[in-house]
Amino acid sequence: MTQLAFIAFGGALGAVARHLFGQWTLRVFGPEWPYGTFGVNVIGGLVMGVFIGWLAGAGRADANMLRSLVAVGILGGFTTFSAFSLDVVVMIERKAYAGAMGYAVASVVASVLALFVGLLLARRFIA
Numbered sequence: 001m002t003q004l005a006f007i008a009f010g011g012a013l014g015a016v017a018r019h020l021f022g023q024w025t026l027r028v029f030g031p032e033w034p035y036g037t038f039g040v041n042v043i044g045g046l047v048m049g050v051f052i053g054w055l056a057g058a059g060r061a062d063a064n065m066l067r068s069l070v071a072v073g074i075l076g077g078f079t080t081f082s083a084f085s086l087d088v089v090v091m092i093e094r095k096a097y098a099g100a101m102g103y104a105v106a107s108v109v110a111s112v113l114a115l116f117v118g119l120l121l122a123r124r125f126i127a
Contacts, residue, residue, distance in 0.1 A: 003068050010070060018078045021043075034083075038084075041079050042114045046117060049118020050118040050122045051122070052119065053120075
């Protein structure tokens with residue numbers, strides 16, 4: 001039960017952070033492109049890489065609880081594939097085909113690269 005509480009607490013924190021980040025990007029950049037969703041997914045990938053890289057090298061006894069809190073809970077609540085998918089569909093419905101394709105490719109590539117960079121950073125400077 002404790003593990004589920006860690007996941008739920010982390011998920012709540014991540015979801016609130018995602019909402020606040022999305023509101024901030026709307027104010028700063030406007031609604032023309034889904035900067036909020038793109039940003040949380042790329043940032044989430046980077047943080048996941050750093051966290052998992054650190055966790056793998058730390059040899060901590062509480063690794064499973066930390067993974068539940070951060071990777072499953074916080075980052076699971078912060079990043080969002082469903083909002084990304086909705087953004088792509090909305091762009092397609094607006095007939096912004098090139099923008100939708102560019103956004104989809106950029107989101108996947110940037111998020112995966114960010115995770116890879118995070119792992120490299122953790123392995124080099126933390127682990």
